[in-house]
Each structure stands twice: as structure tokens, then as C-alpha cells.
Amino acid sequence: MSRHSICIPLLLSVLTLHTACTPSAPPPPTQPVPDIQPSPTQPMPDIRPSLTQPVPDVRPSPAQPTPDIRPSPPQSVPDIRPSPAQSPADIRLHYLGHSSFILGFDNGVTILTDYGKSRAYGLASPIYALKYFQPTLVTYSHHHEDHDRGAAFANATKLDGQDLSLKQIDIKAIPVSENREGDNYGYLITYKGYTLFHAGDSQGDIVNLSTSTQVQQRLKRQLPAKIDLLLVPIDWTKNIVAQAIEYVNFLQPRQVIPIHYWSPAIKSEFLTKLGGQPYKIVEVDGPQYGIVVSESTTFANTVISLTPDAYEK
Ligand SMILES: [Zn+2]
Numbered sequence: 001m002s003r004h005s006i007c008i009p010l011l012l013s014v015l016t017l018h019t020a021c022t023p024s025a026p027p028p029p030t031q032p033v034p035d036i037q038p039s040p041t042q043p044m045p046d047i048r049p050s051l052t053q054p055v056p057d058v059r060p061s062p063a064q065p066t067p068d069i070r071p072s073p074p075q076s077v078p079d080i081r082p083s084p085a086q087s088p089a090d091i092r093l094h095y096l097g098h099s100s101f102i103l104g105f106d107n108g109v110t111i112l113t114d115y116g117k118s119r120a121y122g123l124a125s126p127i128y129a130l131k132y133f134q135p136t137l138v139t140y141s142h143h144h145e146d147h148d149r150g151a152a153f154a155n156a157t158k159l160d161g162q163d164l165s166l167k168q169i170d171i172k173a174i175p176v177s178e179n180r181e182g183d184n185y186g187y188l189i190t191y192k193g194y195t196l197f198h199a200g201d202s203q204g205d206i207v208n209l210s211t212s213t214q215v216q217q218r219l220k221r222q223l224p225a226k227i228d229l230l231l232v233p234i235d236w237t238k239n240i241v242a243q244a245i246e247y248v249n250f251l252q253p254r255q256v257i258p259i260h261y262w263s264p265a266i267k268s269e270f271l272t273k274l275g276g277q278p279y280k281i282v283e284v285d286g287p288q289y290g291i292v293v294s295e296s297t298t299f300a301n302t303v304i305s306l307t308p309d310a311y312e313k
Pocket of ligand 1: 147201
């Protein structure tokens with residue numbers, strides 16, 4: 001038996017952006033996944049040396065449909081998953097802005113998520129441009145311009161609603177809803193027992209969760225009982241902060257990073273309200289967040305505020 005998880009924030013501070021709203025567009029065409037090319041991605045700038053010990057993950061698995069929303073916020077409890085001797089996972093997140101991250105894994109794989117247009121729709125949500133960086137994988141939740149700027153990444157494998165396993169990283173596309181049922185995808189990414197969920201544009205699920213047993217049951221069915229890190233959209237064509245917090249409480253992730261917002265006020269509101277619950281606020285004065293998951297790491301419920309910035313200066 002052992003404990004799992006966590007992280008090392010970098011610095012503290014808050015981020016500022018501006019006003020909000022997302023137009024909608026037709027659902028994306030799906031493309032087949034090209035075959036994997038162990039692409040010569042440039043390493044993340046600061047990946048810590050990885051540790052080595054074999055370790056299986058034996059988490060009890062999911063998730064029976066439960067109709068009712070869990071009434072109370074998650075407790076700050078240590079993680080006591082029975083986790084055998086698996087080598088620690090070392091994952092580094094770099095927040096480019098909006099819904100776009102570079103996820104760097106200690107096995108050399110890099111994943112670029114939702115590399116959308118900066119300040120899409122004329123709104124103040126920057127996504128910093130990449131210069132030379134070539135990811136191994138690129139994921140698209142859908143193809144609205146705030147999630148896809150049309151960059152080619154010729155050497156990368158693109159995931160547009162497909163699943164993929166690569167070098168111990170299991171990626172599962174999860175249909176989620178913004179304007180219509182299943183009109184885009186979140187991605188559930190599991191590596192050495194650590195589970196991260198990028199929720200894509202789940203705003204429809206978020207606003208309907210409290211009144212729709214269908215949404216509740218679907219989420220219970222699709223997602224594991226325990227999510228280590230949730231990347232959750234908190235802004236839409238209207239203020240959805242309260243509903244985003246209900247969504248967090250429903251999924252009960254260990255850690256939360258708010259994404260997809262167009263206003264500093266929205267982010268502050270989310271941090272304040274969620275931070276008032278068992279989630280402790282960690283404000284990072286920068287774009288990066290490192291996660292080391294080992295047998296001995298303990299876990300606290302935290303909401304992490306990152307400051308987006310360029311990956312290559
Ligand atoms: Zn969006």
C-alpha cells in the first residue's frame with residue numbers, strides 16, 4: 001500500500017485576462033490517427049531526471065452511475081491507493097494559455113493540447129506561439145479557433161477523438177459536450193498510475209450537470225473514480241463559475257487547474273470560491289508545474305493557478 005502523487009509548484013502570483021465568450025462552430029471532422037512516429041521532439045526544458053523502479057498501478061476502477069450529485073466537497077485526504085512499486089512518474093506541464101498545454105513526460109513524449117489561435121474571437125485570452133518546438137502528439141478537443149490555429153505539426157501524431165497508447169502513456173478520448181451532446185472531446189491521460197483529464201470544452205456538461213442525471217451518469221461511466229488532475233474550463237458565453245465548481249466537486253479530482261477563461265475576474269472568482277473549500281490555492285508565477293508521482297508522495301487537494309507564457313523565449 002502506498003500513497004501517491006504530487007507536485008512542485010514553481011512560483012506564486014495571479015494571472016490576468018479579460019472578458020469572455022465563445023462562439024460556436026460546426027463540429028470537427030475526425031481524422032484517422034496516423035501511425036506513431038517516435039518523433040524527435042525536443043525535450044522539455046526542465047524535465048527532472050527520471051527515477052527508476054518498476055511499478056504497476058492497481059487502482060480500483062470506476063465508477064458506477066450514481067444519479068445524485070455528491071453533496072459535499074471533497075475532503076483533503078491522503079491518497080491511499082494500493083500502489084505497488086512502480087517507477088515514479090515525472091510530468092511537467094507548460095501552460096501556453098487558454099486550453100493549450102505542453103505536457104512533457106519523463107519518457108520523452110510530449111503532448112500539445114488545443115493549440116488554438118491567440119486571443120481568438122478578439123477576446124483577451126492569449127495562447128503563446130511556439131517557435132521550433134515539435135510535439136510528439138497533438139490533441140484537439142475540436143476545431144474552434146480558440147482550440148486549433150491550423151498549425152500543421154507534420155511530424156506529430158494528431159488525436160482528434162481517437163485513443164492511443166504510447167510508451168506507457170494511455171490516452172483515451174472522452175466525448176464531452178459544449179453546445180451539443182458529444183460535440184467535442186476531453187482526453188483522459190494516464191501515465192504510471194497518474195491520471196490527468198483535460199476536459200476540452202465541457203461547458204455544456206458543466207452547466208447541465210446539476211439537473212441532468214444523463215450527464216451525471218455519463219461522466220460516472222466515462223471517467224475513473226479518481227482523477228489526479230483536472231484541467232477544467234471555467235468560462236463560456238456566460239459566467240459558469242458556480243457550475244464549474246459543482247463539476248469539480250462531482251468529479252473530486254485531487255488537483256485542479258482552471259483553463260479556458262477570458263477574464264481575470266472569472267479566474268479570481270473561481271479560485272476564491274473553490275479555494276474556500278478543501279482545495280488549497282497554489283498560485284504559480286509562471287507557466288510550468290511539475291508533477292512527481294511516487295509511492296511516498298502525499299496528496300493534498302489544490303487548485304493551481306498558472307500564468308501562461310511562451311515555451312521558447
Ligand atoms: Zn473553447
